[in-house]
Amino acid sequence: MIKRLVFALIVGLYLGSGFYSVGPSQRGVETFLGRVLMPPRPPGLHYHAPWPFGRVTKIDVSRVRTEDVRCSWGFGRMVQGASYLLTGDENVVQCSFQIHYIIYDPVKFLYFYEKPGDLIKRYVCANAVDILANMKIDDALTVGRPMITSRIKDMVNKGIRDLLGIDVTSVLLSGIEPPLPVKSAFAAVSSAKADAQRMVEDAMGQSNRDIPKARSQATRTITIANAKARELLDTAKGDLDAYYAALKKFNQSPDQTRLDLYIDTLKSLMNGLDITVVDPSKVMDLYLGRGMFLQKPR
């Protein structure tokens, strides 16, 4: 009785070992004696024939996988100068990439190649060699970077998509630079650019100071001129007002006004002047001082 129970239990356990669950981002590749049961099992609970008849391998298909690629010969081995790539204008650069990919055909991915990552790296570098051999180094280091990554993505996908059942979702250029022996020369160009820019900025700064200064000087000149003009006019007006006043008086009583004016003039002359009165009929010559003579007409 017990023997039967134990026997039943063993058989039950054996058959029950065929249950398995597939996680939310996985697919289950189930085989029966080698034949792949299509399609790959979606997430959920499934059953396969117990070992050794049936097996299952679960693969995460939504996880984005990353590969860091450094285009150097002897992957993994550090060889001097191993990572140099030629550009179209016979210059040399080094570059490294980061590849993101997902699995779209788990069966292929599982069975067709032992280390898919390696193959991806090789293809990336092979395409990088081809792409850079057509570019100028200045473009490759600067404006050409997006073109490099997009072309690598296209070419790698074309090459290995069907082969490995993967889809490259993005390619990043994690670094592209001139080789170590010439790096400082390249850096010197950047600093020369910066120097040149600084020269121009200094000149502009100076200009931005000089021109306003000149303008304010100009304004001052004009202001002074205006003031002078004002003063001129005011003075003249003042004089003329006095004249018109005198004229009015003259028009009323001409002789009196004439006399008044004479006297007024003399009064102001009397202060600080030596006055000498001379009768010309009596005097022959008169020394006026400073070598001048008043000569009486003979």
Add this chain to the structure above:
Amino acid sequence: MKKVIGIFFSVLILVWLATMVVPVYPAQFVVITRLGRPVRVIDRPGPAIKAPWPFESATHIGGRLNLTEVTPLEVLTQDKKNLVMGAFAVWRVMDPLKFLSSVRTFDAASVRIGDMVASLLGNQVASMPLNDFISVDHPTALKKVDQALLRQVKNRCKSAFGIDVVDVRVERMIFPDDNLRHVFNRMRAERRRIAKKYRAEGEEKAMKIMSDTDLKVRKILADAKMKALQIEGDAQAKVLALKRKAWESNPEFYRFYRRLQAVKTVLKRGGQLIISTNSWLFSILEGIKAK
């Protein structure tokens, strides 16, 4: 006792019968041999049936993709330029029987394929100028090289080893180390030239800005001076006009009045005044004294 022996033998027979079933997984070949002689090949995944051991045996041959790296070698272009090139080949077993009867192992196959690619690569490169490999003006022919290599290698490996070469790619292309030194010198010299150019351009621009500024400043000041002269001139003209109007009002009186003003101004500074008894000034003085 009999039961145990019975169970034991049943299990033995079951195990023996089980050798009739061979699971064949994807990317796998199974070669069925009869007493050492291969009789058939299973290339479809799934369970396969054969005669039980020892009549027929099953040998598994990997059908996965393999990668063979072709060590970089120095090659010469048509125009006698040196390049170091490396490549890789992706291949898999296609005909296991042929494979087993030729290279037999994967390592051996790898070596043979590597050598083949290397020599074909050398030939291919020797028929093309350097321009076909690196150029900025026209498209390079690396793809053509890859395709030519693939074509040649594929055919040979298929017929000789039962191997399907899926792809051949050049993965490395660089000048030899000796040349690299010259290349680096040239690169450094070129960068120096570019740096000089930037500096010169900057200087030129800066100088232009300064001379333009100078011109502007001069113009601003000159314009202002001119304007100032204009303003003063206008004022003077106005004054003149006013004076003329005053003169027009009574020319004689104006003259008289002006003369007196002039005398005041000229003689204000002090000095000597000589008056003749004939002069009107004297007559005024007399008049004053009398008053």
